[in-house]
Amino acid sequence: MAPSIKDVAERAGVSLGTVSNVLNRPDKVSEATREVVLAAIAELGFVRNSQAAQLRAGTSRSLGLIVLDLANPFFHDIARGIEDVATELGYALVLCNSDEQAAREDRYLRLLEEQRVRGMLITPVGPMSERLDALRRRGTPTVLVDRHYQGVDCCSVAVDDVAGGELAGEHLVAAGHRRIAYVTGPLSLRQCKDRLTGLRRAVADRGVAVDVVEVPALKARHGYEAARELFDGGAAPTAVFCANDLLALGVLRAAVSTGRRVPDDVALLGYDDIEFAADAAVPLSSVRQPTLHIGRTAARLLVEECDQPAAHSHQQIMFRPELVVREST
Amino acid sequence: MAPSIKDVAERAGVSLGTVSNVLNRPDKVSEATREVVLAAIAELGFVRNSQAAQLRAGTSRSLGLIVLDLANPFFHDIARGIEDVATELGYALVLCNSDEQAAREDRYLRLLEEQRVRGMLITPVGPMSERLDALRRRGTPTVLVDRHYQGVDCCSVAVDDVAGGELAGEHLVAAGHRRIAYVTGPLSLRQCKDRLTGLRRAVADRGVAVDVVEVPALKARHGYEAARELFDGGAAPTAVFCANDLLALGVLRAAVSTGRRVPDDVALLGYDDIEFAADAAVPLSSVRQPTLHIGRTAARLLVEECDQPAAHSHQQIMFRPELVVREST
């Protein structure tokens, strides 16, 4: 149906190879024929079939990206950083959403492998899966995003969550707080646990009490409910540190609805610095992760490995988060 | 490098066609050989090359989706709905982000066309572009999302923004408001204009004053600034209707920071019902668009046209939004 290079060749009265040359090495063909061929291309509305090209070439110019949840601003920004760099360096990006489901991750991995992506960026749902490891060992360059796996021989880019927790703790202690609540998602999540570790490390030996409130998920609703209970209880904390901004927004809502003033009655500190943090009813202080930078770095590492596999050596990169102070503390 | 069907055939001691049959019509091949072939596939770690398959087949099983901004919850939810249906019906989805830039849209259109996507879902940046129209006329089924174009012969799915404005107006009038501010992005955007039209229609002849405040973009910061001015001014409105939830969150912040109570001192109504609306400091009333449903419908229309072009006739579908009342009104 769609015109092929052959149709163009006929129309232009040249051979098939010449058309290909016009497309791929225009300098190897004379001015005159080049014009004739380009005219034919325009007339027929020819669009090259990249499937055929890549089949012949044996390698594609696309990268696969599988993230846990595109709705999460954290991953969204990372994806954006990756996309920028990929585009810039001439790669296309195939975006996939595993939705934290191993089955979906598996399906997308197979799909991307069938499409022969040149490289792979992924935040795996669980530990290194069979299929992912096979893909990597079979020679597809792979970069882990927001994860480090011991003993897995590939690049990875992540953020130091312990350091983030420390930043939070130091900030709150410096502001004079001696009773701090840590509202967190399941401590089985490494992020949640690491941030608590950092918090504890920062407040150690300073006479500070840390109340840990674990809720089932990192959603605003759970933050709200946890805060209602906290505020009702006896020794109410003077500061609440949340494992992410959504929880903090929930806590903020609880404060507003019970007439508490932030930060006067209770200080509030989030994590991630999502876009809404700055626009909350009381602009939220938060620990910011360099998401865009993470994405860009991951993409650069991957492209480097794809383009110069010989010169490449795997790196595990760990970024440090940064404290953004606004009105809530 | 990667093992091909030929390698599998050799290993299993059968012909190339037989391997293909095992893959595509397992019932046409005897139990015994099927097992031998499957064993060979497993041993070699064979993964089929879909580029070659699609090249031969002349048609792929993937759909392209180009949206204006994946960070926008509205588009994100639509994408999700599309992805669900596509996956369900056996299509892969290639997700692209035009970022409201015509140049990016154009680049992605070319990319998707080179990849020979089977069908296309798009919210165009501007009017129907040359390249998009060419693609469509060349036979790629296309569905417009959140847009209707007069005289363009293809399916489209959108939401009735005038009706949404009316819903908002009726609700506020019924609550007794007689001075309403409409905080909006550029009125050159159809959505913003239509919602105003609906609002005016609802309040017509009821002795209601509508103050239109136009800001440069649909962002929380602009809502905040607009509200500060509104509140400072003389005849302050008793209700504020915003062209989207982000603006409304900005207005809410202005209210909280100036000590106004919502909804007692000023009622607040948003649009889109993004996830954060429910979790705002004062849970936000909002006009909800059936985003997931829009996505699912668009995908179903497209797949229908791809699978049974003969039985298909183009449809322009218009959904009605719905009012979600929470605590802010």
Next chain:
DNA sequence: CCTCATGATTGAAACGTTTCATCACGTACC
């Protein structure tokens, strides 16, 4: 006039599938 070098163009092979006409081999039937 012949040889050579240079540059432009050509034609065929190859990439990994799928499809389809053909073939081999039993089995059932008369």
Next chain:
DNA sequence: GGTACGTGATGAAACGTTTCAATCATGAGG
């Protein structure tokens, strides 16, 4: 025992590119 038939398996062609060795034309140098 011969014919017809059904089941499985085979092999070659085709999809649209890219690549590369080979060919051709042209002009320069001897």
